Amino acid sequence: MTILLVDDNSVNLFVIEKILNNAGYHDCVSLASAMELFDYLHLEDTKATGGAVDLILLDIMMPEIDGLEACKRIKQDDRFKDIPVIFVTALEDKSKLAEALDIGGADYITKPINKTELLARIRVALRLKSELDWHKQHEKKIQYELDLATHVQRSLLSPPLSKENLQIEVTYMPSSNLAGDMYYWHKISEHRYAVILLDMMGHGISASLVCMFISSVLREAVKQLVEPELVIKELNRYMALLQDGKQDMPYYFTAIYLVIDTESNTVEYVNAGHPAGYAFVDNKELVPLDKGSYAVGFFDEIKVKKQTLHYTTDLQIILFTDGLLEAMGPCEIESEKHIRAASSSKWTNFQETVEQLISKEKQQDQPDDICILMLQAQAK
Numbered sequence: 001m002t003i004l005l006v007d008d009n010s011v012n013l014f015v016i017e018k019i020l021n022n023a024g025y026h027d028c029v030s031l032a033s034a035m036e037l038f039d040y041l042h043l044e045d046t047k048a049t050g051g052a053v054d055l056i057l058l059d060i061m062m063p064e065i066d067g068l069e070a071c072k073r074i075k076q077d078d079r080f081k082d083i084p085v086i087f088v089t090a091l092e093d094k095s096k097l098a099e100a101l102d103i104g105g106a107d108y109i110t111k112p113i114n115k116t117e118l119l120a121r122i123r124v125a126l127r128l129k130s131e132l133d134w135h136k137q138h139e140k141k142i143q144y145e146l147d148l149a150t151h152v153q154r155s156l157l158s159p160p161l162s163k164e165n166l167q168i169e170v171t172y173m174p175s176s177n178l179a180g181d182m183y184y185w186h187k188i189s190e191h192r193y194a195v196i197l198l199d200m201m202g203h204g205i206s207a208s209l210v211c212m213f214i215s216s217v218l219r220e221a222v223k224q225l226v227e228p229e230l231v232i233k234e235l236n237r238y239m240a241l242l243q244d245g246k247q248d249m250p251y252y253f254t255a256i257y258l259v260i261d262t263e264s265n266t267v268e269y270v271n272a273g274h275p276a277g278y279a280f281v282d283n284k285e286l287v288p289l290d291k292g293s294y295a296v297g298f299f300d301e302i303k304v305k306k307q308t309l310h311y312t313t314d315l316q317i318i319l320f321t322d323g324l325l326e327a328m329g330p331c332e333i334e335s336e337k338h339i340r341a342a343s344s345s346k347w348t349n350f351q352e353t354v355e356q357l358i359s360k361e362k363q364q365d366q367p368d369d370i371c372i373l374m375l376q377a378q379a380k
Helices: 010-022 034-041 067-075 094-102 115-155 205-224 228-243 322-328 332-342 350-357 360-364
Strands: 003-006 028-031 055-059 085-089 107-110 166-173 181-187 192-200 253-261 266-272 277-281 285-289 307-310 314-320 370-378
Touching: 003 010, 003 034, 010 028, 010 115, 028 034, 034 067, 055 067, 055 115, 067 085, 067 094, 085 094, 085 115, 094 107, 107 115, 115 205, 166 181, 166 350, 181 205, 181 370, 192 205, 192 370, 205 228, 205 253, 228 253, 228 266, 253 314, 277 307, 314 322, 314 332, 322 332, 322 360, 322 370, 332 350, 350 370
Parallel strands: 003 028, 003 055, 055 085, 085 107
Antiparallel strands: 166 370, 181 192, 192 253, 253 266, 266 307, 277 285, 277 314, 314 370
């Protein structure tokens, strides 16, 4: 534990260091000016780390650079801003003492030094510093774990797909590191693909944890069951198991799950309480994807009915989460009309069309997770 004593009076330094040594604080460094303090901290060298300092006892009245200015400079450096500074002064000017606390001082003690008061104030400052250090370490650990969780969650998302007669592109804009939106596609056979876009209730850590749980279940369900009704029912079964009768933890999600067959030119889908996606069929007819079942997780058992689309020449499907509606403007009805109009034509440049729906500025500061998925298929 290192305590820096800064005073231009050598007698004061001797007295304070003696008191601290007798109280068990043996790692004390005496400095005669603010410049010596700056040199010790390597204040001018922003790349230097130096040794750890736990507390600074700083005299206010010093020549050249006084204690107030010295404290200001220290607090402006991120390396030292959390070091508690106790001012030691003979001043009785209350405005000066108030200024000392306003610029970052933790406390002050007046001369002549009272041993009992000095040690008491040092103990308080060191205790607060210890608690602050603990919280910083804890926050650092949490941030590391959040970064790791974010990396894991991103790795679960499918990459874009570009085949001769099938393309899938996605824009994924989480509102924080961890998100409740997820998309996934799986190749069932040479000409059949399963695609899902889901939106977990809420966003952030809790939504992302449930989302990652469902993601693992989803992968097996898609591989083993394939069919839209069976997959949605299986996901609902796992959501019911997750809740386990805990009514205060209402986990649920909305989703659109579809299976496209590029040989028979068909799409089978289920909309489970999700905002309607849009299928632009044969470059002439816009079909809303708005039927299927309730949201997944509301009830122990749900009725699920798939819908089937046919296309002759080509197909474009636009899916999105409700965060897009919120981000586009204050009126979600108008936002939905805008999306519907944009879905009534072929998207030749996915990113440009997305930016027409939601500007880059809004993409950076949205209140909810946003995911937009485009699927385009051409008949053989």
